[in-house]
Amino acid sequence: MNIARILISLRPSLRWRLARLWSRFVYPRAFASFAPSSTLVSPLRIAGSERITVGESNVFYEGAWLATESGANLQVGSGNYFGHEIHLHAVDDITIGNKCMFTDGVLVSTGAHDPHSDMAVTHRGPTVIGDRVFIGQRAVILGGVKIGDGATIGTGAVVTKDVPAGATVAGVPAKQIR
Numbered sequence: 001m002n003i004a005r006i007l008i009s010l011r012p013s014l015r016w017r018l019a020r021l022w023s024r025f026v027y028p029r030a031f032a033s034f035a036p037s038s039t040l041v042s043p044l045r046i047a048g049s050e051r052i053t054v055g056e057s058n059v060f061y062e063g064a065w066l067a068t069e070s071g072a073n074l075q076v077g078s079g080n081y082f083g084h085e086i087h088l089h090a091v092d093d094i095t096i097g098n099k100c101m102f103t104d105g106v107l108v109s110t111g112a113h114d115p116h117s118d119m120a121v122t123h124r125g126p127t128v129i130g131d132r133v134f135i136g137q138r139a140v141i142l143g144g145v146k147i148g149d150g151a152t153i154g155t156g157a158v159v160t161k162d163v164p165a166g167a168t169v170a171g172v173p174a175k176q177i178r
Contacts, residue, residue: 015042015062027054035078040064044085048072051090055098058082065089069121072110077131082106092123092143097131103155106135110143130165152178 019041027034030049034040038058046052048068055078060066063085068074072090077097083104088094091111110127114120124143129135133147136155141147148165157174168178 032073048074048090052076055079060086061104069111083137091121093126094129095126096129097133097149099131100129100133100135102135103137103139105138106141107139108141112143 019039023034023039024036027040028036031052031054032050033053035054035056037056038054040060042062043060043064043066045065045067051068051072052066052074054076057078058076058080060082061084064082065087066074067088068090073093074088074090075095079099080096080102082102083106085105086102087107087109089109089111091109094108094110108127110124111121112124114122127141127143128146129141130147130149130151132150133153135141135153136157138156139153140158141153142158142160145159145162147153147159147163148167150166151163152168153159153163153174154168154170156172157170158172159169159174163169163174167176169175170177
């Protein structure tokens with residue numbers, strides 16, 4: 001048996017086990033609510049954890065960025081999958097339903113840059129993502145939109161308007177294709 005193969009397969013396993021320990025014992029004390037059956041693996045950034053609620057059986061893979069600004073909340077339902085390098089930034093509230101799939105590199109942000117100020121962020125409004133929503137790789141969901149249950153967001157789409165339940169959208173800006 002090749003020692004190098006053993007070592008490279010062992011490293012992700014150790015990361016996962018460490019993440020399970022943190023998810024069971026540390027995150028529930030730091031977040032507003034964090035179900036111990038959820039797992040957050042090697043986050044890139046966590047800010048405003050006291051305003052983040054995570055339900056049962058969620059998985060956040062490496063590089064997650066979870067942030068809330070003062071006055072905003074991030075609520076995550078149950079049974080969701082969050083791929084590598086997802087970015088959830090709540091300037092206004094973000095609510096995510098149950099059994100959704102966020103593939104790698106998805107950005108959900110309720111803020112925007114104020115063109116009249118160097119550092120100011122403007123509010124775009126709360127974002128609500130329903131149940132069983134699939135969001136393709138590198139898609140962007142902007143603030144002030146509602147995505148209905150069972151919707152599909154295509155890879156690289158930029159969602160600027162509401163998406164009806166069961167609809168499929170793609171493109172920049174995202175338009176309904178089915």
